[in-house]
Amino acid sequence: MAGRQRELAMCFLAEPTDVNYGGKVHGGVVMKWIDQAGYAAAVGWSGHYCVTVAVGGIRFVAPIRTSELVSVVAKLVHTGTSSMHFAVEVSARDPIGGPSRLCTHCVIVFVALDAVEGKPTPVPAWSPDSDDDRRLSDYATQVMALSKGIEQTVARYRDADLSPP
Numbered sequence: 001m002a003g004r005q006r007e008l009a010m011c012f013l014a015e016p017t018d019v020n021y022g023g024k025v026h027g028g029v030v031m032k033w034i035d036q037a038g039y040a041a042a043v044g045w046s047g048h049y050c051v052t053v054a055v056g057g058i059r060f061v062a063p064i065r066t067s068e069l070v071s072v073v074a075k076l077v078h079t080g081t082s083s084m085h086f087a088v089e090v091s092a093r094d095p096i097g098g099p100s101r102l103c104t105h106c107v108i109v110f111v112a113l114d115a116v117e118g119k120p121t122p123v124p125a126w127s128p129d130s131d132d133d134r135r136l137s138d139y140a141t142q143v144m145a146l147s148k149g150i151e152q153t154v155a156r157y158r159d160a161d162l163s164p165p
């Protein structure tokens, strides 16, 4: 739909409270930033309250250190009926200047909920219209299919009560 924002960027400063004993930002803090940027993008696209349903293919490529300027970019790459898949890239650099480096990437999926019953509700459709977007959309779909495969394996394991004594 015209006027909807497909991509959203948020910036954070890595604070001393965000880092672990080695001086690197906790993975959980990075995941919170990803969730926040994805949430803002999902609500903006759908016009509804949204919840995170899954994260796939998360990879911490390079560490982020305290005082660095962190940029989190969430880009819509697939819509289902109520779900929105975002490819997220987290980069960091010295706030004084210099090159930015990719630190983390993943695919995160949100579901829009209706305000009355809190049930999944349809979102405006997005479809790729360039080769790059088609590639990103295929990538997100494959990552989430693999992720669902892992979920099914875990469910079979739990159903069979094969957990160690």
Ligand SMILES: CC(C)(COP(=O)(O)OP(=O)(O)OC[C@H]1O[C@@H](n2cnc3c(N)ncnc32)[C@H](O)[C@@H]1OP(=O)(O)O)[C@@H](O)C(=O)NCCC(=O)NCCS
Residues within 6 Å of the ligand: 050, 051, 052, 053, 054, 079, 080, 081, 082, 083, 084, 109, 111, 119, 120, 144, 147, 148, 151
């Ligand atoms: C998200 C939630 C509402 C979905 O409920 P549900 O009964 O599974 O609903 P549905 O089966 O209709 O699935 C809704 C959508 O989620 C998608 N979905 C479900 N599991 C998924 C998974 N593992 N990966 C990707 N998408 C998934 C479905 O494909 C469907 O998408 P579509 O409408 O585009 O086809 C429910 O699971 C929930 O409330 N989860 C907790 C969310 C939460 O607390 N998040 C953390 C804080 S925000």
